[in-house]
Amino acid sequence: MPDGDENADKIIYTFTDPNCPYCKQFWEQARPWVESGKVQIRHILVGILKADSYGKSAAILSAKNPGEALHKHEASTNSSLEPLQSPSAKVQAQLKKNHTLMQKLGVNATPVIFYRDASEAVKFQQGLPSSSQLEQILGAIQE
Template sequence: MLKKALVLIIFTQSTFATPSPLPQPLKLITSQGGEIVDSFTAPAGVTGYIVDYRGKALTVYLSKNQQHIFTGKMLDATGRDMGQEVLEEYIRGPQSEKKWQTFSSSNWIIDGSEDAENVIYTFTDPNCPYCKRFWKDARPWVESGKVQIRHILVGILKADSYGKSAAILSAEDPTEALHQHEARDNSSLRPLKSPSEKVSAQLKENHFLMRSLGVSATPAIYYKDKTNAVKLHMGLPSASQLEQIIGLKEE
C-alpha cells in the first residue's frame, strides 16, 4: 500500500541527515520520492521517522533489525502516541513554512489588500461554481481589508477552462478580470485559444503544483490556523468553516 502511494510522489531533496548506508526498507521510501525529514527514538530498539510525501506527513517505524517498516501510530501502555509530538512539530514548523513558500512563489492573482492580516491561497477554475460562491462569500472580509485571497488558476473542469484561465492571466489587469468574471452569474469571459508562452508556462506550473499536492478538485483552499500550521479545506466552506479559514473562529 505504501509503495503504491509513493509512486505518485514528486521528489524533493531532503535536508535531513539520513543513516548511511540507508537501511533497505527506508530506500523504498526515498527511491520513490519520499522525503525523510526527522527521526526519533522509539521503544524496543525501534527508530521512528517523519516522512513527507505529497505534502502529507506521517510516521514510519524501522524495526530493530532494520529489515521491516510499518506506518501509523505506535502507542505505549497508556495509549500515548510515541511519534505525535515530533510529527506535530514538523507539521507546524518546517512543513508549513515549505508549503507556504511554495504557494508564495507560485503564479497567483491577488484579491484584496496587500496589507491584509490573513492570506489565503486557493486553486480556482473559472468554470467552478463553488469557486464563484467562495469568492462571493468572502467579499465582506476581503473588502474590509482583513483578508487577501491569492487565486492559483487552473483549467480542469471543462474543455474551455484552460482557455478561460489563460484569458484572465493574459488580461491587462488580471485581478480586475477575475473580479468581473466571478462577480457575474453570466460571465462573458471568452477562452483564449493561443496564450503566450509566459501564460502557458504559468498554467503548466500551477497544474504541476496542484498535482504534487495530490489535489484534483476546486476550490482547494490553503490557510494557516492559530498554531501556524498550513491547513487544506476542500470544496465550498460553510459559514462556520469560512470563519475558521479567515481566522475569526477557533477550530
C-alpha cells in the same frame, strides 16, 4: 493573483477554475473579509473542469489587469469571458506551473483553499467551506 489588500492580516491561497460554481460561491462568501482589508486571497488559476477552462484561465492571466478580469468574471451572473485559443508562452508556462503544483499537493478539485490556522499550522479545505469553516479559514469578522 492577489485579491484584496496587500497588507491584509491574513493571506490564503486557493486553486480556482473559472468554470467552478463553488469557486464562485467561495469568492462571493469571502467578499466581506476581502473588502474589509482583513484577508487577501491569492488565486492560483487552473483549467481542469471543462474543455474551455484552460482557455478561460489563460484569458484571465492574459488580461491587462488579471485581478480585475477575475473579479469581473466572478462578480458576473452571466460572464462573457471568452476562452483564449492561443495563449502566450508565458501564460502557458504559468498554467503548467499551477497544474503541476496542484498535482504535487495531491489535490484534484476546486476550490482547494490553503490557510494557516490559529496555531499557524498550514491547513487546507477542499470544496466549498461551510459557514463555520469559513470563519476558521478567514477568521472572525467583527461588525
